[in-house]
Amino acid sequence: MLISALTSTSDLFLHLWQSVLPHYLLNTVLLAVYVVSLTLVFGVISAGLIVHTNIMGKKILRWLLILPLAMPAYIVAYLYTDLFDYAGPVQRALRSMFNWQSPQDYWFFDIRSLFGAACVISLVLFPYVYLLTRTAFEQQNQNLLRAGRLLGLSPKQNFIKLILPLARPALGISASLVLMETLADFATVQYFAVNTLTTAIYDTWLGYGDLPSANALASVLMLFIFAVVFVEQKARAAQSQQKSMINNQQQVIILSAGQQFSASCCCWFLAIAGFLLPFSLLLVMVFEYSTSAQFFSLLDSALNSLELALYVATIAVLIALVLVLFQRLSRDISKNLPIQISSFGYAIPGTVLAMAMLATFGPVDHSINDIAIYLQLPEPGLILSGTIFALAIALVTRFAAIANGAVSSGMKQIPANLDLAPASLGVNLKTSLAKVHLPLLKSSILGAWLLVFVETMKELPAVLLLRPFNFETLSTQVYQLISDEMLEQGALGAILIVLFGLFPIIWLNSSNAKTDKTTHTSSIANAFSSKKRPQRN
Amino acid sequence: MLKQTYLLGLKIFTTEKAEVLRTEPKIIKPLCRIEEPSVLQRSSVVNNDEKTKETPLYFSLLLLTIISFSALWSFNSFASDEVNVYSYRQPFLVKPLFEQFTQQTAIKVNVIFAKKGMAERLAREGKYSPADVLLTTDISRLIELQDKKLLQAFESAIIKKAVPSQYRAQNEQWFALTTRVRNIYSAKRLGDIELDYLDLADEKYRGRICTRSGKHPYNVALVAAIISEYGESKTLAWLKKFKANLARKPQGNDRSQVQAIHQNLCDISLGNSYYFGKMLKDDKQKVWAEGVNINFPNQANRGAHVNISGMALAKYAPNKANAQKLMEFLVSKPAQQLYAEINMEYPVRTDVKPSALVASWGNFKADTLPLETIAKHRKTALKLLDKAQFDL
Structure with a gap:
């Protein structure tokens, strides 16, 4: 991709640069800044309140705040634009209440704007920050915080001077994750009529039919992401942190009744806006419009979705295992490289990734067919690029970051002694991996598997382009109806996607609650963290 | 031996302070020392059952390969009486x-x-x-x-x-x-008026026009048709004035523009003919469509863009x-x-x-511009849309 980017035609670039590209760039940067800061604010505040205060309804909120993860962004975007648009129920109600006639009579925020888009995207993405920050807060050494208090810091100062800086790795990692997710997104911002660099990529590719220029733009986008992530990493690498696993009692700040009320309002707002409201809107639509016939017609797609998610999650986890074992056992200097490279797929927009897959497997398929013809065997057809295979590989590439992170963080929690102990007892490597490491990794593997599973259920653009004949998944079905302004008909499919995502998330969280604080959630949290964590081996 | 190692590991992880190291120093001490007693994997080890021990990586890998290949073949086996x-x-x-x-x-x-x-x-x-x-x-x-x-x-x-x-x-x-016509929808409150595409740039409709993204293929084709009729510079001027007349940033699809007219956000929109019929057949969208007239533009001259x-x-x-x-x-x-x-x-x-419904909108004169000509001007149309910053 980079090669074709370098040789791209500059003519079109010049035109774009003179007309719309500066605007797109500005939009992209603004969107990224808004989304990252909003998710950080949402995530840190909610995590802080949940961990460090005696907020009301703590137990429910603790897991309720993760649920927006199960909502596909394009569905939430559709629901909110519909709700707050000029023609939407909210503004209609306001108009009839105050007898306003036209948009000139009153001011209402424009949901189809850059800021509207940033808000909605943030509502869906903030759980990443929340999840990682919460885990980081919970793992912080409480003695340090007590010391801070003893030295005369107020709880507020304590939070700003100690807790936040200590949680910086989690913040940096979750922010870069949010950044990648935001910039790779196209469908969502399109609903908001916001043009970003991704719009330019699609325009040059599909509109002007200029793939090299589109590649060049995509590379610019990726460079931008790498630069941000790299700077953040460098800044953090200078710091070193000691991780304390001493399990001590959490100190909780006791809030006054008023404070408690506003604090829990804050958290409830996030939970409602990010999950409960869109989910109940969908439920209402399901009850109004869905028929049992619809359900049965969705059954096929649901099975396809499940099948695909099953393959992708399994392959991703197996690859992650191999990479992590390599990282663990290799003495090579470059041992971290494979795992890091494989994690960058997350930042590539789905459609671009799909094209890359076709470019990769197309020639392979051709040679397979050529060989078959030469050997006078029946032509197998496009057994790689024309089947679920290419699709699965594309999705594995995209979600490898998640699987790698989860598994490698699990591996890091296994002390090096366990590599040595079996060896010292004369057990060969194979057996010790199978009998010691794998069982110990079980929970991280499961966590990784479930996360990839959820993400695959939601994924749309790559599936749309790479799927084989007659292969509908839940997300493609819902998308087709949404793109024709008929989400009502697709609500059932949307609910199914959410539910499929919901159960694993709830399960992960509840098992986390049972088994102390460092198994499952932290494996999710570290899922994202380890890929960007400076390696200190 | 193996079992011994495994049980030892298990013990280490299940014991918070790694007492085991002290109780069984013969085995461990000379080789390594655990510096950080870890309680991390307690539960997973305890939960661990026989099954995980017996199904290692290779087996699942093999199984997966078999499953996926059989899936590939089944996806790819097309019978002869098919068409793709x-x-x-x-x-x-x-x-x-x-x-x-x-x-x-x-x-x-x-x-x-x-x-x-x-x-x-x-x-x-x-x-x-x-x-x-x-x-x-x-x-x-x-x-x-x-x-x-x-x-x-x-x-x-x-x-x-x-x-x-x-x-x-x-x-x-x-x-x-x-074939589908690129129609102009106008609010019934404007009365019966005749509109040409060029009228979209008319200043009297300032702030009263809605459309979907200029870069949608339907709009690009319309712009291309206008280019082939009036040339580039005139089209660009038209696009700029058209843009200035918009009530809001181009967004949504053809139907949502009619909805906006219904909500009095604008009076005029661009839309394909069939959407009118589809909206009239939809329970929710019927009211939107009933508030507008469907116009066939340019009837006095070249005919409507098709x-x-x-x-x-x-x-x-x-x-x-x-x-x-x-x-x-x-x-x-x-x-x-x-x-x-x-x-x-x-x-x-x-x-x-x-x-019958479509026929009730009346006969119209279609533009006879060859379709190839429209396609030829597509890239120019896109460039002009960029230059006019139509979507921004």
Whole structure:
């Protein structure tokens, strides 16, 4: 991709640069800044309140705040634009209440704007920050915080001077994750009529039919992401942190009744806006419009979705295992490289990734067919690029970051002694991996598997382009109806996607609650963290 | 020995302070020392059962390979009485037609639907592509396929007879199935007015016009048609004034513009003809459509801009005979009638009437500009839209 980017035609670039590209760039940067800061604010505040205060309804909120993860962004975007648009129920109600006639009579925020888009995207993405920050807060050494208090810091100062800086790795990692997710997104911002660099990529590719220029733009986008992530990493690498696993009692700040009320309002707002409201809107639509016939017609797609998610999650986890074992056992200097490279797929927009897959497997398929013809065997057809295979590989590439992170963080929690102990007892490597490491990794593997599973259920653009004949998944079905302004008909499919995502998330969280604080959630949290964590081996 | 190691590891992890190291120093001490007693994996080890120990990596890998390969083969095994369609059109629009086709001929129709990158996929698949037939909306996409040399010409007396030559390629590589007008919708409150496309730039409609993204193929084709009529500079000026007249940033689709008119956000919008009929048939959208008149622009001069949905035969179609059958079926009278009824588009056959509802909007004069000319100006149109910053 980079090669074709370098040789791209500059003519079109010049035109774009003179007309719309500066605007797109500005939009992209603004969107990224808004989304990252909003998710950080949402995530840190909610995590802080949940961990460090005696907020009301703590137990429910603790897991309720993760649920927006199960909502596909394009569905939430559709629901909110519909709700707050000029023609939407909210503004209609306001108009009839105050007898306003036209948009000139009153001011209402424009949901189809850059800021509207940033808000909605943030509502869906903030759980990443929340999840990682919460885990980081919970793992912080409480003695340090007590010391801070003893030295005369107020709880507020304590939070700003100690807790936040200590949680910086989690913040940096979750922010870069949010950044990648935001910039790779196209469908969502399109609903908001916001043009970003991704719009330019699609325009040059599909509109002007200029793939090299589109590649060049995509590379610019990726460079931008790498630069941000790299700077953040460098800044953090200078710091070193000691991780304390001493399990001590959490100190909780006791809030006054008023404070408690506003604090829990804050958290409830996030939970409602990010999950409960869109989910109940969908439920209402399901009850109004869905028929049992619809359900049965969705059954096929649901099975396809499940099948695909099953393959992708399994392959991703197996690859992650191999990479992590390599990282663990290799003495090579470059041992971290494979795992890091494989994690960058997350930042590539789905459609671009799909094209890359076709470019990769197309020639392979051709040679397979050529060989078959030469050997006078029946032509197998496009057994790689024309089947679920290419699709699965594309999705594995995209979600490898998640699987790698989860598994490698699990591996890091296994002390090096366990590599040595079996060896010292004369057990060969194979057996010790199978009998010691794998069982110990079980929970991280499961966590990784479930996360990839959820993400695959939601994924749309790559599936749309790479799927084989007659292969509908839940997300493609819902998308087709949404793109024709008929989400009502697709609500059932949307609910199914959410539910499929919901159960694993709830399960992960509840098992986390049972088994102390460092198994499952932290494996999710570290899922994202380890890929960007400076390696200190 | 093995079991011993395993149990030891288990003990270490289940004991918070790693007492075990002290109780069994003979084994461990000389070799390594645990510095950080870890309680991390307590639960997972305790939960660990026999099964995980007995099914190592290799087995699951093997199993997976077997499963996935069998899946691949099953996906790829197409029987001979099939035809494969790559479609830009949404499945629920064409499904009833395909079902009827299968009923008549017992040929199974396989479909992939995607809006983005279909041509690219076809090009990458090259000569082993399974695609037989391509179904698109918008003339530019057909021409794009043709220019990329992804199509093949085909002889069919039936198609020649059914489709007027204006809606067929000169080189017989593609043909239209239906035509659609780019209409101007105006609010009923404006009364009966006649509107031309150029009127969209008229200052008296300042702030009263809505449209979907200028870069949507339907709008790009319209701009291209205007370029071929008035030239680039005049079109750019028109686009800039048009942009200045917009009530809001271009957004949504053709239907949501009519909804905006209904909500008094604007008075005039651009939209394809069939959406009017579809909205009238939808319970929720009926009220929107009832608030607007449908105008056929440029009736006094060139005629209204017409686009097509069309069909083509893929260059390396493996099931060519079946593909031809499908194409001939879709231009047949009953299929065209079905098309007209379901999708509210104008059938390409002159001897098939549009649906009663569509016919009630009256006859109109269509622009006779060759479709190829429109497609030729597409890139220029895109550039002008960028220059006018139409979507920003």
